[in-house]
Amino acid sequence: MTTWNVKIGINPISWMNDDLPSLGGETPLETALKEGAEIGYAGFELGNKFPKESSALRAVLGKYELACVSGWYSGRLASRSAEEEIAAVGPHLRLLAESGATVMVYGEVADAIQGEARPLYKRPRFQSQQQWQDYADKLTVFARHLLEHGVRLAYHHHMGAYVESPADVDQLMALTGDEVGLLFDTGHITFGGGDALTVLNKHIARICHVHCKDVRPNVIKLARNGHWSFLQAVINGAFSVPGDGSIDFPGILAALYRHGYQGWLVVEAEQDPAVAPSYQYAKMGHDYLAKLVDDIPRLGQEAG
Template sequence: MTGGPRIAAAPISWGVCEVPGWGHQLDRDRVLGEMRDLGLAATELGPDGFLPPSPERRRALLDSYGLTGIGGFVPLVLHEPDHDPLPEARATFRGFAEGGVDMVVLAAATGVDGYDERPALDAAGWRALLGNLTRLAEEAGRFGRALTLHPHVGTMIETRDEVDRVLDGSSVPLCLDTGHLLIGGTDPLDLVRRAAGRIAHVHLKDVDAALAGRVRAGEITYTDAVRAGVYRPLGRGDVDVAGIVAGLGAAGYQGWYVMEQDVVLAAEPPHGGGPRAQVAESLAYLAALPGGPAAGGAG
């Protein structure tokens, strides 16, 4: 990519999620059409089944909406010593390469559906996880793909201590998800200040800090918090989005800013409203930031 950072979309901002029972799932034509109508020209792929599995058909469909696929969320079990994630990962990397999708957004999955509970990692689990991160990053490179690790609520890498252990124990770049980090107990602006060179991909969220605190305290589940609106349009929550964008810009960040304000939909929203209106509000906020990123394609 050239020309500095750019803005991309993500289907989860329209409630499209891999978790069974997450909520009402919008038709992909509506989602892609609303992305296009908002002036976005790039998107992450969304969960398996949202777009055609064939790389060629997927690219053709995105092309028909003026969109480019720039990355995809890939949850894999990395912490089990007797489980090898490489064969599954290799198939994904091949599909990304054949479809022109550059960024593998890896998550350290627990092995169960959803993000409301997770096991603790022991020493053997940590050795397996950190070793697999290195192996998968090397394998992604063989396919010409970039790989980042996404700290994510309800995965094996959620808390600040876990994020720091990955930073100290591996060289794998991070996906800076401003919402998941905050809910997990990491100040995303502080992470930018101390480790900007490790950030290769960004998911932008704003967060209701009070609801986030209730998730950390175990008072409500993560899914219930999303349903209650823990993620806010940019500028309407407690994340210093402006400071994060400014800090990354000062550090020379050249990657994507992916619009990710996760929602759970109860029903089909009216056309022009619902997720489209919230993404439009977030885009307007970004556009008003001095020196902020611009919506656009691959540069």
């Protein structure tokens, strides 16, 4: 039987949104940590309210017996050199490595519009195969540097950025070295026009981190047809926690199980806490995933 060694973590975005502080901005970090631990999460990804020094970070997480899962890094390799990026990442890389995280969430923010009031179709795109190759080469060099410090790059395909669609993910994975891991985000790949299970199976060998969010297809359709910005889509409920939308999480977890994925399943579902109360939805997502993780050896055998 395949070993099924996964842990369920959460991103603090369920309580407080770094991109849109009006969503839960007043909520103290301690509230999120206390409630997350009480629900049963094993760890947290980092956000703006966490300490930036490793001993302080370990202390605040240790108080609730939580692990440091990972932390978002705003990369700009689309507009600067690998050497410049390596110099810039130093403090964040040290923080993650000293805090026990083994993956870094890399989000490309150069030219990205995910935080702007601009329609998603205006996102940046590489205009030639040479631009793609240059970007991929820099990313591979950068990822190799992270690995030398015990941390794997987990590339976050993201709405409003250079790598958004399944075709973009295909290009990135084809042109980068194995040093570059893929963060598979169920919600973003679906919003980006893909079938989550199909994309997962295609790139499963490179997946080193998983963000679990569900989608509301009617809201995504409105967002596309109405030329909404990414934040408009979030505010209007494009995303929710696993089990509260249309994504086939039993199929996705069964595929991860069969492949022998060992890592984190992170609930990361940005919503307005005034509409989707943080504790209620965080618990809903945890309990749904926890049941699947318990059932998955049986489900995996049946599906196999």
